[in-house]
Amino acid sequence: MSAEQSPKIVIVDESPIRAAILEEGLREAGFTQVVHIREMQSLLARIYAVDPDIILIDLENPSRDVLEAMFQVSRAVRRPIAMFVDQSDTASIQASVEAGVSAYIVDGLKKERIKPILDLCVSRFNAFAKLQEELERTKSQLEDRKIIEKAKGILMKMKGLNEDEAYVLLRSTAMREKKKIGEIAQSIITAAEMLK
Amino acid sequence: MTAPLRIGFIPLVDAAALIVAVDKGFAAAEGLEVELVREVSWSNVRDKLNIGLFDAAHLLAPVAIASSLGLGHVKVPIAAPFNLGINGNAITVSPVLHAALMDEIDGDRFDPLATAKALAKVVAKRRKAGTEPLTFGMTFPFSTHNYQLRFWMAAAGVDPDEDLRLVVLPPPYMVDSLRSGHVDAFCVGAPWNSVAVDLGIGHILHFASDILEHAAEKVLAVRKVWGDKHPDVVAALVRAALRGAEFIGNAANLAEAARILAQPDRIGVDAEIIQRSLTGRLKISPDGTFRESSRYLLVGREGAGRPDPAQAAWLYAQMVRWGQAPLTPDGVRTAMAVFRPDLYDAALGRQQSEAAAPFRAFVGPAFNADDIRGHLEAFEVGRWKS
Numbered sequence: 001m002s003a004e005q006s007p008k009i010v011i012v013d014e015s016p017i018r019a020a021i022l023e024e025g026l027r028e029a030g031f032t033q034v035v036h037i038r039e040m041q042s043l044l045a046r047i048y049a050v051d052p053d054i055i056l057i058d059l060e061n062p063s064r065d066v067l068e069a070m071f072q073v074s075r076a077v078r079r080p081i082a083m084f085v086d087q088s089d090t091a092s093i094q095a096s097v098e099a100g101v102s103a104y105i106v107d108g109l110k111k112e113r114i115k116p117i118l119d120l121c122v123s124r125f126n127a128f129a130k131l132q133e134e135l136e137r138t139k140s141q142l143e144d145r146k147i148i149e150k151a152k153g154i155l156m157k158m159k160g161l162n163e164d165e166a167y168v169l170l171r172s173t174a175m176r177e178k179k180k181i182g183e184i185a186q187s188i189i190t191a192a193e194m195l196k
Numbered sequence: 197m198t199a200p201l202r203i204g205f206i207p208l209v210d211a212a213a214l215i216v217a218v219d220k221g222f223a224a225a226e227g228l229e230v231e232l233v234r235e236v237s238w239s240n241v242r243d244k245l246n247i248g249l250f251d252a253a254h255l256l257a258p259v260a261i262a263s264s265l266g267l268g269h270v271k272v273p274i275a276a277p278f279n280l281g282i283n284g285n286a287i288t289v290s291p292v293l294h295a296a297l298m299d300e301i302d303g304d305r306f307d308p309l310a311t312a313k314a315l316a317k318v319v320a321k322r323r324k325a326g327t328e329p330l331t332f333g334m335t336f337p338f339s340t341h342n343y344q345l346r347f348w349m350a351a352a353g354v355d356p357d358e359d360l361r362l363v364v365l366p367p368p369y370m371v372d373s374l375r376s377g378h379v380d381a382f383c384v385g386a387p388w389n390s391v392a393v394d395l396g397i398g399h400i401l402h403f404a405s406d407i408l409e410h411a412a413e414k415v416l417a418v419r420k421v422w423g424d425k426h427p428d429v430v431a432a433l434v435r436a437a438l439r440g441a442e443f444i445g446n447a448a449n450l451a452e453a454a455r456i457l458a459q460p461d462r463i464g465v466d467a468e469i470i471q472r473s474l475t476g477r478l479k480i481s482p483d484g485t486f487r488e489s490s491r492y493l494l495v496g497r498e499g500a501g502r503p504d505p506a507q508a509a510w511l512y513a514q515m516v517r518w519g520q521a522p523l524t525p526d527g528v529r530t531a532m533a534v535f536r537p538d539l540y541d542a543a544l545g546r547q548q549s550e551a552a553a554p555f556r557a558f559v560g561p562a563f564n565a566d567d568i569r570g571h572l573e574a575f576e577v578g579r580w581k582s
Contacts, residue, residue, distance in 0.1 A: 041378065044363070062366030064237040068268065069337050069364035093270065094247045102239070 007053035007113065008033045012043065012061060018128045022056065025124045031117065044070070054114070055104040056121055059097065067104055092118060099125040144182035151185035154192045200229040201429070204241045205254035207234060207463040208367065209386035209473045210281030210414045212453065212495050214254055215463075217440030219456045225439075226432035234461060237366060238336045245417060246272040252433060254280055255417040258338040258511045261531045264420075265512075267521055268337065273530075275423040276415035277539035278434045280441075282500040282553075284413050284473070284493035285341055285404035286389040287348070289381040290374055291482070293318070293330065294399040306487075308406045308558045312352035319359045332356075333365040333373055333382035340413050341383040343514035344404050350577035351559040356518075357579065374398055385413070386473030386493060387465045393479050394469065400480035405491040409556040410498075412507035412535070423539070434501075434543035441496025450474060503535035504552040509565035517572055519579030528568060 009031055013019040019036045026034050035050050037043065040063050047055065047070075057064055092115075096102060099122040105114055148170065155166040170188075174181040203218075205211040215232065217223050223230045235241045238256055242263060245253040260274040289297065300317040303310030319330065334341040346356045356362050365373055365382065371392045373379045382388075383404070392398030404411060416437055423430045444453045450471055458467035472478055476492035479485070494500035512531035515521035555563045561574050572580060 040369070041373075041376070059240055060236055062236040062368060064239045065336055065366055066364050068239050093243065094249075097240075097243050097247060097249065102243075 006030065006032045007117075008050060009035070009054045009056065009117070010047060010050055010052040011036045012055060012057040012063065012067075014038055014040070014061060015058065018058070018125070021128050021131075022121060022124050025120050026117070029116070029120055043067075053105070054117060057102050057104070059100045059102055064102060070104070095122050099123075100129070101125045140182075144180075144185070147182055147185045147189065151188040154188055158192075200231060201251040201433075202231050202233055202249065203252045203254070204233045204235045204244055204250040206236075206238065206241060206367070207465075208254075208284075208414070209457065209463065209470055210284045210493065210495065211254040211463070212444050212457055212474070213278075213280050213437045213441035213501075214416065215440070215457055216443055216453055217436040219459075219462070220440065220443060222439040222443070223433070223436040226436045228429070228432050228436060232462075238339075242269065245274075245419065246270055248419070248422075251422065251429075252416060252418045254414055256336060256339050257412045257415050257507070258340060258343070258515070259336065260415055260417045260534050261508055261511055262338040262515070262520075264530055264534050265515075265521060265527060267515070273420035274417050274534055275420040275430075275536050275539065276417050276503050276534050277423070277430055277536045277543065278416040278437050279412055279501050279503050280414040280416055280437065280495070281385075282410050282413055282494035282498075283403070283405045283491055284385050285344060285383055286386075286400045286478070286492075287345065287381060287383045287402045287404075288374070288389045288392050288398040289401050290377075290398060293380045294401065297401070306402070306406060308348050308402055309351055311401060312348055312354065315349055316352040316354050319354055323359075330360040330380045331378070332360060332362050333370055333379040333384070334362060335367055335384055336364060337520070338515070340404070340411055340511070341385075343511065343518070344407050344411070345383045346518060347514070347557070348402070348407050350575065353577060355577050371395065371397070387463070387469045390469045390472055390478055391465070393482060396482040399482070400478060400487070403478075403487075403489055403492050405489060407558055408510075409491065410494075410500075410507070410553040412504065412511070415503065415535075427539075427542075430539055431543035434540055438496065438501050438544070441501055444474060445496045498553060502540045502552075503537050505532035505535045505537065506552060506555070506563070506565045508532050508535040509568065510555065510563050513563070513568045513571060516568065516580050517575065517578040523568060523572075523580065528565065532565065 009026060011019050011022055023034045023036060037046050043063055043066055055067060057067060096118060101121050103118050151170060152163060152166040155161055155169060156163060170181055170184055174184045205214060218230045218232050238259055241253050241255060242259050244250045246263060260276050262268055264273045296318045297311060297314045300314040301310055332345055334345055349356055367384050367388050370382045370384050370388050374382060374392055375397045389400050393400060418430060443449050454467040454471035457463045457470050458465060463470060473493055476490055477486055477488040480487045508531045509528055512528060516523045521527055561571060563571055572578060
């Protein structure tokens with residue numbers, strides 16, 4: 001796809017990581033003209049300057065309402081803007097809202113060209129959400145490991161156990177109480193602090 | 197107990213009846229399990245309601261009408277069985293613009309016609325001097341804020357599309373934008389006007405009730421199809437919201453209500469400021485001047501909860517006046533059908549209908565929903581004829 005054919009795409013997103021993931025995906029798919037706007041002040045002026053064919057915005061961005069105004073104030077952009085989804089296409093809007101992305105398409109762009117872009121955005125947004133989830137999980141696992149180490153130390157000291165025995169005790173208690181091993185470790189630490 | 201409901205809201209004081217209904221357990225007492233979801237934009241609230249991610253929502257009354265007419269977005273008929281708030285907006289201007297207006301004013305500074313005429317003079321002077329046009333912030337294209345600002349300034353011949361700039365800003369960004377000089381003034385709901393005054397960067401010029409005595413502001417909205425399918429849930433929601441509104445309406449409960457609303461996952465603003473909005477006693481100037489109006493924001497009081505279809509017709513007339521909607525008999529009917537006093541009455545088991553509050557705008561003839569064309573003819577400035 002040549003630069004002339006490639007639609008101009010603006011990504012409005014305060015998260016640089018997600019914007020980068022989206023931008024990379026779009027470039028891989030051959031969309032070469034991608035601009036990322038992070039600054040929400042004078043958003044309309046920036047958009048006006050770029051004069052995009054498509055605007056993608058994160059749903060958690062309050063400036064979405066600013067973009068909605070462009071439906072009404074056509075002199076803010078050179079061409080009127082329409083939301084991608086037409087009357088019959090609630091499935092697409094549902095998929096995009098659930099993924100957390102919203103797309104505004106300048107009138108005149110053919111629907112068959114828009115669909116793959118939106119599909120790509122939805123999958124990239126979902127991928128980002130999954131990535132974030134994993135990051136959270138890793139973080140809490142790391143946190144758990146630190147807590148478990150500390151609890152083991154307490155058990156070893158107070159009950160005269162070796163490291164393996166302390167761990168087995170933690171694990172068997174967790175299983176019996178139907179709790180996570182991290183939770184049991186945390187209560188041991190709390191209790192130990194109270195008994196200090 | 198029915199299926200749990202997800203209800204979207206924007207952190208504003210006029211979501212109070214809904215928030216109190218949930219947090220004080222009035223909804224639970226009606227057998228409803230409700231999850232309130234705080235949202236960041238009206239577009240999100242509208243979209244999530246329209247596609248069914250929300251069962252109900254705290255919604256700008258004009259958005260409910262626009263959605264039913266298919267204006268600006270997907271056409272989804274909405275039913276509004278309860279008015280969450282009447283009035284509550286205010287126009288706040290920067291200290292510089294306030295001084296300029298007070299220099300030009302001829303008459304009472306609380307008279308909207310006098311301030312509008314002063315604005316016309318300021319606008320004319322700026323044009324003559326070649327200064328940038330003034331910029332006013334408001335919250336959404338389909339909003340009472342947009343229409344109230346336009347109605348006010350146009351009364352003195354200021355054309356809101358030609359003589360100055362009207363820009364949309366999310367409510368939480370209003371105050372920063374006034375501080376940075378991005379806007380010279382704004383029209384927004386509580387608590388943001390008070391926040392600007394407290395920071396010493398704004399003067400409250402008007403309460404919206406100066407412009408129109410009773411203006412339907414936010415509604416409890418459901419998809420019409422969903423409401424038709426779940427009449428009992430709608431009725432229970434209306435009763436719960438009314439109990440919430442009545443709780444707030446009792447002066448003895450004000451402090452508690454403000455505390456509930458101030459929670460970070462609700463409105464997340466200082467309880468004292470919220471309480472000020474609910475009592476209608478507002479600090480209007482950084483020098484500490486207060487102004488009081490029992491009509492500043494009506495939640496439940498004066499029959500505010502019962503939707504009045506004539507209010508919907510007035511909002512539709514504004515959409516027509518400013519070129520957002522064509523004037524058609526079908527359009528009027530559709531707009532009026534969004535406001536559902538019948539559902540309100542059914543929920544409360546009342547037969548007789550309460551008399552709706554009269555329309556009193558500061559300028560123009562009495563509003564007549566049966567003759568919107570005749571009504572609009574009386575106003576000089578407008579986009580609807582072109």
